Amino acid sequence: xxxxxxxxxxxxxxxxxxxxxxxxxxxxxxxxxxxxxxxxxxxxxxxxxxxxxxxxxxxxxxxxxxxxxxxxxxxxxxxxxxxxxxxxxxxxxxxxxxxxxxxxxxxxxxxxxxxxxxxxxxxxxxxxxxxxxxxxxxxxxxxxxxxxxxxxxxxxxxxxxxxxxxxxxxxxxxxxxxxxxxxxxxxxxxxxxxxxxxxxxxxxxxxxxxxxxxxxxxxxxxxxxxxxxxxxxxxxxxxxxxxxxxxxxxxxxxxxxxxxxxxxxxxxxxxxxxxxxxxxxxxxxxxxxxxxxxxxxxxxxxxxxxxxxxxxxxxxxxxxxxxxxxxxxxxxxxxxxxxxxxxxxxxxxxxx
Ligand SMILES: [Mn+2]
Numbered sequence: 001x002x003x004x005x006x007x008x009x010x011x012x013x014x015x016x017x018x019x020x021x022x023x024x025x026x027x028x029x030x031x032x033x034x035x036x037x038x039x040x041x042x043x044x045x046x047x048x049x050x051x052x053x054x055x056x057x058x059x060x061x062x063x064x065x066x067x068x069x070x071x072x073x074x075x076x077x078x079x080x081x082x083x084x085x086x087x088x089x090x091x092x093x094x095x096x097x098x099x100x101x102x103x104x105x106x107x108x109x110x111x112x113x114x115x116x117x118x119x120x121x122x123x124x125x126x127x128x129x130x131x132x133x134x135x136x137x138x139x140x141x142x143x144x145x146x147x148x149x150x151x152x153x154x155x156x157x158x159x160x161x162x163x164x165x166x167x168x169x170x171x172x173x174x175x176x177x178x179x180x181x182x183x184x185x186x187x188x189x190x191x192x193x194x195x196x197x198x199x200x201x202x203x204x205x206x207x208x209x210x211x212x213x214x215x216x217x218x219x220x221x222x223x224x225x226x227x228x229x230x231x232x233x234x235x236x237x238x239x240x241x242x243x244x245x246x247x248x249x250x251x252x253x254x255x256x257x258x259x260x261x262x263x264x265x266x267x268x269x270x271x272x273x274x275x276x277x278x279x280x281x282x283x284x285x286x287x288x289x290x291x292x293x294x295x296x297x298x299x300x301x302x303x304x305x306x307x308x309x310x311x312x313x314x315x316x317x318x319x320x321x322x323x324x325x326x327x328x329x330x331x332x333x334x335x336x337x338x339x340x341x342x343x344x345x346x347x348x349x350x351x352x
Contacts, residue, residue, distance in 0.1 A: 001299075001300075001304065001305065001306075001307075001308050001337075001341050002026050002027055002305070002306065002307045002308065003022075003024045003025055003026050003027070003307075003308055003309070003334060003337065003338065004025075004026060004027035004028065004029045004062055004307045004308065004309040005019045005022065005025060005027075005028060005029065005309055005310070005330065005334065006028075006029040006030070006064060006309060006325060006330075007019060007028050007029065007030045007053075008030070008033070008322065008325065009030055009031075009032075009033055009049065010052070011033070012322070012325075013321045013322070014321070014325070014326070014327045016028065016052060016053065016055075016056035016058060017056060018327055019056070019058065019327075020056050020057055020058055022331050022334045022335070023334075023335065023338060024334070024338045025058065025334065026058065026059055027058060027059040027060075027061050027062050027307060028049075028053045028056075028058045028059070028060060028062070029062045029063070029064045029102075029307070029309055030049055030053070030060075030062075030063065030064070031063055031064060031065060031066070032045045032046060032049065037067035037068075037069055037070075038067070038069030038071070038082045038085060038086075039085060040085045040088050040089060040092075041066075041089050041092060041093075043092055043095075043096075046092055046093065046096045047096065050096050050097070060096065060097060060098070061097060061098055061099040061100065061307075062098070062099065062100045062101075062102070062265065062307050063093055063098055063100070063101045063102065064101075064102035064200075064236075064265075065101075065102050065103045065104065065200070066086065066089050066090070066093075066101050066103055067103070068086070068103055068104070068105060068182065069082035069085075069086075070107070070108065070163055070166075072086070072178065072181075072182055073105060073107055073170075073175065073178055073179075074166055074167065074170060074178070075170075075174065075177065075178040075181065079178075079181075083182065083185045083186070086182075086185075086186055087185065087186060087189045090186060090189045090190050090193060090195060091189065091193065093193075093195065094190075094192075094193025094194070094195050095193075098195060099194070099195060099196065100195065100196045100198055100264050100265050100306070100307055101190070101195055101196070101197055101198065102198050102199075102200055102236045102265055103197065103198075103199060103200065104199060104200040104201075104202070104203075104215070105175070105179050105182070105199065105202075105214070105215055106202050106203070106213060106215075107167050107170070107175070107211045107212060107213070108139075108160070108163050108164055108167065108211060109208065109209075109211070110203070111203040111241075112129065112134070112148060112203070112204065112208055113127045113128060113129050113148065114128060114129055114130050114133035114134060114148060114277075115127070115128050115130075115133075116323035116324070117315065117323065118279065120279070120281070120314065124282075124314040124315060124316045124329070125314060125315045126279060126280040126281065126312075126314040126315070127279075127280045127312060127323055127324055128277065128278070128279045128280065129204060129244070129277040129278050129279075130274075130276050130277045131276045131277045132276060133148075134148070134208060134209075134277075137209070138209070139160055139161060139164045139209055140161055140164055140165065140209075164209065164211065167211050167212070168210075170212055171212060172212045172214055174212075175212045175214050176214055176223070176227075179214065179224070179227065180227045180228075183197075183227050183228045183233055184227075184228060187228045187230050187232055187233045190232045191230055191232045194232075195232065196231070196232055196234050196264035196265075196306075197232055197233055197234065197264075198234050198235055198236040198263075198264040198265040199215060199224065199234075199235055199236060200215075200236040200238050200241065200267070201215050201216065201221075201235075201236075201237075201238050201241040201242050202214070202215045202216050202241065203238065203240070203241035203244075204241065204244045204245070204277075204278070205217060205241055205242055205244065205245050205248065206245065216245075217242070217245070217247060217248050218248065218249075218252075218253060218256075221235065221253070221257065225257075225260070225262055231261055231262065233262075234257075234261075234262040234263060234264045235257055235262055235263050235264065235265075236264070236265040236266070236267060237250075237253065237254060237257065237263050237265070237266045237267070238266075238267040238311065239254075239266070239267060239268050239269055239270070239290055239292075239295055239311070240267065240269040240270070240271045240280065240290075240311055240312065241267075243270075243271050243273075243289060243290045244271050244273060244277075244278040245273075246273055246289075250290055250295055251291055251294035251295045251297070251298045252298070254266075254295045254296075254298035254299050254302075254304075255297075255298030255299070255301065255302050256298075258298060258299045258302035258303065258304040259302040259303070261303075263299070263304055263306055264306045264307065265306055265307045265308075265309075266299065266304075266306065266307070266308045266309075267309060267311040268283065268292065268295070268296075268308060268309070268310060268311060268333070268337055269283055269310065269311030269312055269313075269333065270282065270283050270284065270285065270287055270288030270289070270290045270292060271288050271289060271290065272287075272288045272289055273289040280312050280314070280324070281314075282313075282314060282329065282332070282333075283310060283313075283332065283333035283336045283337070284336060292336075292340060293340055293343070293344070296337075296340040296341055296344045297344045297347070299344075300341065300344035300345055300348055301344070301348055308337060308341075309334075310330045310331075310333030310334045310336075310337060311324075311330075311333070312324030312325070312330075313325070313326055313328070313329025313330035313331075313332070313333055314326075314329045315329070316328050316329050316332075
């Protein structure tokens with residue numbers, strides 16, 4: 001396991017010097033944020049991230065994310081230019097030593113929550129999703145004043161309505177075709193640079209606002225991996241995204257896809273499933289619905305040696321900053337992850 005930590009670049013309140021002091025920390029997970037989605041990343045910006053990371057004694061080998069332009073997901077003729085840009089980004093990142101690229105194929109909305117600072121019983125705050133609040137929002141009605149936290153603020157309300165409207169003719173089947181087209185273009189380039197492409201599951205793992213969402217569970221992950229049957233076409237197993245639905249047996253999926261050698265990156269975090277949605281919780285198994293030790297055992301026993309990072313943390317100890325991405329609770333998560341891996345590795349060694 002290679003322990004990693006997400007860092008939002010020089011704008012991030014959490015510093016590389018702080019991250020480096022987390023025991024066992026190895027790699028930084030970051031991205032170039034100075035160009036719009038779909039454009040080519042400058043070699044200077046990539047190099048700057050690499051040298052800052054390495055000067056702090058950490059490795060620059062995981063990117064999250066290289067965003068997929070909506071025209072690729074929509075299958076528009078203009079996708080060819082964006083696909084070429086995507087391949088060029090893979091080449092440039094490969095030249096800079098990157099080994100793993102996380103991305104997602106969610107239409108319009110990335111992760112969706114209804115509140116980013118929901119108070120939990122212990123006085124900490126976390127991100128939550130309550131279905132009745134989502135149901136009140138209709139992005140096709142520009143007069144609706146409701147927006148959800150975490151929405152891409154680069155869209156105007158009209159822009160958002162337009163892009164959501166474009167998806168009205170995109171069925172799940174069509175989205176699959178567009179994903180296949182994307183993979184057939186990018187995986188050969190990734191393979192040439194020995195970069196593992198690692199798709200993140202849809203978060204949450206169900207359709208929202210009538211938009212198609214296809215990277216949601218076991219059947220879909222099987223299909224995805226078979227679209228281009230190359231180990232460079234793999235997964236970011238996001239325990240919280242899969243685990244917010246009781247239909248997904250996350251320990252089983254961790255074991256299954258680790259055994260196939262298709263998990264390249266793991267986001268470890270816990271969620272509490274509720275009748276009307278879910279709440280993000282501390283990483284510890286007893287704080288939520290997921291058996292974190294069973295997930296890690298499934299990885300370790302099946303030879304997983306990819307990247308792992310603590311995922312969203314709560315805000316604790318009065319910290320303020322980017323919701324889900326403070327230092328303290330993610331550092332506690334990292335320490336817990338270290339403990340789980342040490343235990344699972346020793347248990348496995350004792351069996352042999
Ligand atoms: Mn995730």
